[in-house]
Amino acid sequence: MKGYFGIGIENIKTGYNLGTLFRSAYIFGADFIFTIGKRYKKQHSDTLNTIKHIPLYHYLDFDDFYNHLPYNCLLVGIELDKNSIPIKNFIHPERCIYLLGAEDNGLSKKALEKSHKLIQIPGDYCLNVAVAGSIVMYDRTQKYNYKVS
Numbered sequence: 001m002k003g004y005f006g007i008g009i010e011n012i013k014t015g016y017n018l019g020t021l022f023r024s025a026y027i028f029g030a031d032f033i034f035t036i037g038k039r040y041k042k043q044h045s046d047t048l049n050t051i052k053h054i055p056l057y058h059y060l061d062f063d064d065f066y067n068h069l070p071y072n073c074l075l076v077g078i079e080l081d082k083n084s085i086p087i088k089n090f091i092h093p094e095r096c097i098y099l100l101g102a103e104d105n106g107l108s109k110k111a112l113e114k115s116h117k118l119i120q121i122p123g124d125y126c127l128n129v130a131v132a133g134s135i136v137m138y139d140r141t142q143k144y145n146y147k148v149s
Helices: 015-027 062-066 109-114 129-143
Strands: 004-010 032-036 056-059 074-078 095-100 117-120
Touching: 004 015, 004 129, 015 032, 015 129, 032 062, 056 062, 062 109, 074 109, 074 129, 095 129
Parallel strands: 004 032, 004 095, 032 056, 074 095, 074 117
Antiparallel strands: none
Protein backbone atom coordinates (compact mmCIF):
# COMPACT_ATOMS: atom_id res chain seq x y z
CA MET A 1 0.00 0.00 0.00
CA LYS A 2 1.33 3.39 -0.94
CA GLY A 3 -0.03 6.62 0.39
CA TYR A 4 0.56 8.41 3.65
CA PHE A 5 -0.91 9.18 7.03
CA GLY A 6 -0.58 11.77 9.71
CA ILE A 7 -1.78 11.81 13.29
CA GLY A 8 -2.49 14.56 15.78
CA ILE A 9 -4.51 15.80 18.70
CA GLU A 10 -7.11 18.52 19.05
CA ASN A 11 -6.67 20.68 22.18
CA ILE A 12 -4.25 18.33 23.93
CA LYS A 13 -4.01 18.94 27.64
CA THR A 14 -0.69 17.38 28.62
CA GLY A 15 2.67 17.47 26.94
CA TYR A 16 3.49 14.00 28.22
CA ASN A 17 0.74 12.43 26.09
CA LEU A 18 1.81 14.48 23.10
CA GLY A 19 5.39 13.30 23.36
CA THR A 20 4.34 9.69 23.74
CA LEU A 21 2.04 9.89 20.70
CA PHE A 22 4.76 11.57 18.62
CA ARG A 23 7.29 8.89 19.57
CA SER A 24 4.81 6.18 18.54
CA ALA A 25 4.05 8.06 15.29
CA TYR A 26 7.71 8.00 14.36
CA ILE A 27 8.04 4.30 15.17
CA PHE A 28 4.88 3.35 13.23
CA GLY A 29 5.85 5.35 10.14
CA ALA A 30 3.63 8.45 10.27
CA ASP A 31 4.45 10.98 7.57
CA PHE A 32 3.58 13.97 9.75
CA ILE A 33 2.23 14.93 13.15
CA PHE A 34 0.19 17.92 14.26
CA THR A 35 -1.61 19.74 17.03
CA ILE A 36 -4.78 21.82 16.94
CA GLY A 37 -5.02 24.53 19.59
CA LYS A 38 -2.45 24.90 22.32
CA ARG A 39 -3.14 23.97 25.90
CA TYR A 40 0.00 21.97 26.59
CA LYS A 41 3.45 22.86 27.83
CA LYS A 42 6.70 21.64 26.30
CA GLN A 43 6.92 17.86 26.51
CA HIS A 44 9.88 15.65 27.37
CA SER A 45 8.45 12.17 26.77
CA ASP A 46 9.42 12.12 23.08
CA THR A 47 12.83 10.61 23.67
CA LEU A 48 13.33 10.08 19.93
CA ASN A 49 12.92 13.82 19.26
CA THR A 50 10.42 13.08 16.51
CA ILE A 51 10.21 16.65 15.24
CA LYS A 52 13.75 16.25 13.91
CA HIS A 53 12.59 13.35 11.71
CA ILE A 54 9.03 14.08 10.55
CA PRO A 55 7.18 17.37 10.09
CA LEU A 56 5.17 18.86 12.95
CA TYR A 57 2.31 21.17 11.98
CA HIS A 58 0.38 23.39 14.36
CA TYR A 59 -3.08 24.76 13.65
CA LEU A 60 -4.74 27.53 15.63
CA ASP A 61 -8.16 25.88 15.69
CA PHE A 62 -10.18 23.18 13.95
CA ASP A 63 -11.20 25.46 11.06
CA ASP A 64 -7.55 26.30 10.36
CA PHE A 65 -6.72 22.59 10.37
CA TYR A 66 -9.68 21.57 8.19
CA ASN A 67 -8.92 24.27 5.63
CA HIS A 68 -5.45 22.75 5.20
CA LEU A 69 -6.38 19.09 4.73
CA PRO A 70 -4.39 17.62 1.85
CA TYR A 71 -6.26 17.02 -1.39
CA ASN A 72 -8.10 13.67 -1.51
CA CYS A 73 -7.20 12.81 2.08
CA LEU A 74 -9.76 11.45 4.54
CA LEU A 75 -10.11 12.71 8.08
CA VAL A 76 -10.53 9.79 10.49
CA GLY A 77 -11.69 10.71 13.97
CA ILE A 78 -10.90 8.36 16.84
CA GLU A 79 -13.72 8.54 19.36
CA LEU A 80 -16.22 6.51 21.35
CA ASP A 81 -19.34 7.51 19.47
CA LYS A 82 -22.53 5.82 18.28
CA ASN A 83 -21.42 6.44 14.67
CA SER A 84 -17.94 4.95 15.11
CA ILE A 85 -16.81 1.82 13.29
CA PRO A 86 -15.08 -0.77 15.48
CA ILE A 87 -11.40 -0.76 14.56
CA LYS A 88 -11.42 -4.51 13.89
CA ASN A 89 -13.81 -3.83 10.96
CA PHE A 90 -12.11 -0.69 9.71
CA ILE A 91 -10.28 -0.53 6.40
CA HIS A 92 -7.65 2.17 6.71
CA PRO A 93 -7.67 4.62 3.80
CA GLU A 94 -4.57 4.88 1.65
CA ARG A 95 -4.30 8.60 2.48
CA CYS A 96 -5.66 9.80 5.79
CA ILE A 97 -5.23 11.90 8.86
CA TYR A 98 -6.08 10.40 12.25
CA LEU A 99 -7.45 12.89 14.75
CA LEU A 100 -7.72 12.34 18.48
CA GLY A 101 -9.46 14.57 21.00
CA ALA A 102 -8.31 16.07 24.25
CA GLU A 103 -7.96 13.85 27.29
CA ASP A 104 -10.81 15.51 29.13
CA ASN A 105 -13.33 16.33 26.39
CA GLY A 106 -12.62 14.11 23.37
CA LEU A 107 -13.13 15.44 19.86
CA SER A 108 -14.99 18.72 19.45
CA LYS A 109 -18.50 18.68 18.01
CA LYS A 110 -17.17 20.25 14.82
CA ALA A 111 -14.47 17.57 14.48
CA LEU A 112 -17.06 14.82 14.93
CA GLU A 113 -19.27 16.38 12.27
CA LYS A 114 -16.46 16.97 9.76
CA SER A 115 -14.69 13.60 10.12
CA HIS A 116 -15.12 11.47 7.03
CA LYS A 117 -14.91 8.32 9.16
CA LEU A 118 -15.08 7.65 12.90
CA ILE A 119 -13.42 4.65 14.49
CA GLN A 120 -13.23 3.34 18.02
CA ILE A 121 -11.12 0.91 19.95
CA PRO A 122 -12.93 -1.84 21.90
CA GLY A 123 -14.16 -1.02 25.37
CA ASP A 124 -16.68 1.15 27.11
CA TYR A 125 -14.19 3.68 28.48
CA CYS A 126 -11.76 6.11 26.90
CA LEU A 127 -8.14 5.12 26.74
CA ASN A 128 -5.23 7.44 27.28
CA VAL A 129 -4.99 9.55 24.11
CA ALA A 130 -1.42 8.45 23.30
CA VAL A 131 -2.32 4.80 23.85
CA ALA A 132 -5.41 5.08 21.62
CA GLY A 133 -3.42 6.69 18.81
CA SER A 134 -0.68 4.07 19.12
CA ILE A 135 -3.22 1.24 18.84
CA VAL A 136 -4.71 2.76 15.68
CA MET A 137 -1.28 3.12 14.06
CA TYR A 138 -0.36 -0.43 15.07
CA ASP A 139 -3.61 -1.69 13.54
CA ARG A 140 -2.75 0.10 10.29
CA THR A 141 0.72 -1.47 10.16
CA GLN A 142 -0.64 -4.96 10.85
CA LYS A 143 -3.42 -4.82 8.28
CA TYR A 144 -1.10 -3.57 5.54
CA ASN A 145 2.18 -5.24 6.54
CA TYR A 146 4.05 -1.97 6.93
CA LYS A 147 7.62 -2.18 8.04
CA VAL A 148 8.03 -0.19 11.23
CA SER A 149 11.29 1.24 12.50
